[in-house]
Amino acid sequence: MKSKIESLVEHKELKQNGYSIHYYVSGNKIDRELIIFLHPAFADHRSFDKQIDYFSKHYRVVTVDLLGHGLSQANKSKDKIDLSVNHIDKIIEFEGYAKAHLVGVSMGSLIAQYYGLKKPEKVLSMTVLGGYDINADNKEIAKAQRFEQIKWIFKAIFSMDSFRRHIASGLVFHPEEQAKIFQMVKLFKMKSFMVMSGLKNILQLRENIKCEYPLLILCGEKDIELAQQVSKKWHDAESTSKYFVIKNAGHCANMDNPEEFNKIVMDIIKSK
DSSP: OOOOOOSOEEEEEEEOSSOEEEEEEESOOTTOOEEEEEOOTTOOGGGGHHHHHHHHTTSEEEEEOOTTBTTBOOTTOOOOGGGHHHHHHHHHHHTTOSOEEEEEETHHHHHHHHHHHHOGGGEEEEEEESOOOTTSOOHHHHHHHHHHHHHHHHHHHHOHHHHHHHHHHHHOSSHHHHHHHHHHHTTOOTTHHHHHTTHHHHOOOOSSOOOOSOEEEEEETTSOHHHHHHHHHHHHHSTTOEEEEETTOOSSHHHHSHHHHHHHHHHHHHTO
């Protein structure tokens, strides 16, 4: 179910205490800036297959299996998803860079922002798709997510296939992309729910946080109404941000409509 990728992709491991973070690198390093793509919950690096060829022609590209996802299983470690900021920092360093463009989708956008909060001087630009401001009052979102999480756990307990289908249909609009997500979710284990509990450290009401880098906020035209509302509200509150709605696309618009997503992101990164 994997999209055909023409670029040479190198699989690397970032060794941690009791586990490894797996990441994938493409594109010539010489005189090129670094872009790191961070995937949504339950998926993995393959959700960016349709970005690799496009961006690696002009940039060094890294896609990551975040902790608890893909091949980056937590094993016996008690580390949580918020420690992804440390993993990102080490990847940037190991790849020989001082800064990077961050592109995050859904949960990946929350982690990208958290990195930007901790290391703003290392962010060249940030693209957020299907996300929201981690520093704002997100009570309405939290309520909706708690309700959704109950469904996740219920479905996972009684049928992992039912859980995978539910996740796939919520992340992407087109059936062929749903089939790809379904395959990715097969690598999501029950323990990974514990890893995800680290999101509570990322989502905090913080006042007077200024965005210190170019910010692009994206939303899929066919994403749920709440997602569209919070994306637009965030853009309205962040006067220097850019905002686009990607047509004919769901929550992971980079998979549903990669042509429009790629062009918008490339234009913003080039103009930074």
